Amino acid sequence: MPVSDGSTGPGAKLTTGTWIRRFAGASLAYVFLYFAAGLMIIGQVQEFYDTQNMEVGAWFLPLQLCRGALYVASALYLLRNMRCTRWQASLATGFMFPILAGVAGLLSPNPIMPEAIRYWHILEIGWSNLVYGMLVGYLFWKPRQLRAGNREPVKAEPARA
Template identity: 35%
Template sequence: MGGDGVGTDGPLTGPQAFLVVNLIHAAILSVIASRSALRGWRLAILVWMTLFFAQSFLLMMEAAYFRDSLQISTALLLEGCLHVLIGGAMIGAAVAMLWRVPAERSTFVPEPKTLPIRLAVIAALYVMCYFAAGYYIAWQVGDVRQYYSFGEDIALAPLLLFQVLRGVMWGFLAYLLVRNMVGSVSSRAVIVGMSFSVLAAAQLLYPNTIMPWEVRFPHLIEVGISNFVFGFAASKILLACRAEAAAVSSTDIVGQAT
């Protein structure tokens, strides 16, 4: 916590951000664990994967894509991924030990046969959320436009393909979460949206020398909103048909009983 970039750049100092961010992460992981249909090592793996991909890997992918423009070293990116890779495994093990009470069985899960089609739709949805939030929220701030002044030189087609790939990966993470949760479609969708929003955006509270607060704050709002909307909608897409099937089945049972 005493390294470069730890100061008062923003509303929180480094140690304050460390406490706040980890408390927020602990809260969302507690919700995931309490609503999960998994226990033991399976729950540990789910928590580890959620942390690693939502908090680190998928974000580091984008940082790596713009690495030369942002002047971020490869060593720094690898260090960040390794930190969450190891720390996430420890946190997953801790969660598995804390939540030992037998969980409910998931009432309905996404249809695996149509998963590729759903992931394709979700990837397109992610690209829409990414560019819409980026333009209508972050890009409206002068400091953000100045910080990303290199944006005019970025080739659009490769960037679109790259974001489609990230959208598929985000969609698959949503699939893992909703498939292993209990509760209604809407409650699962809210939890996934909150998870994607909080785990990706909260760490922007950390002071650093790479991205000033005047740029991080618009990004915090942008990522927080777009990831929640995307996670919520992606979960609805993944669970839509099974929810309808469950509703029809319940109606048939009631009809037979009467």
């Protein structure tokens, strides 16, 4: 794990404690957003789930914490190597999470979930994972140039035709 060299700003190295706090905080943020998104659609899907005989066990909360941690871990390599601004990295991660981690699997009809329920879950997963991805992108972005010793922020290059 990195240790601090006493500098501050975008090029500063993060301490082990800072890494742990960010990682744990991001994992907790996932759980918060997961439940917030669920509460927003519960009125639309409650009747369906009442008929499903599903019970939530003691494993449920730890599972969601692990999911949040896995999201962070899966994005770290990408975020640490992006050559773009923090805002662009945050948006890229924000769009990556809902597409790869949920919405794509809900687009096709399936025998387990009726169409109306799938659409509500697309909305639920879409916004919560977008926000979560942007948070992860913001917290863990650090361009390669800064890690290599250059302390100047990276400027986004204009698109070329």
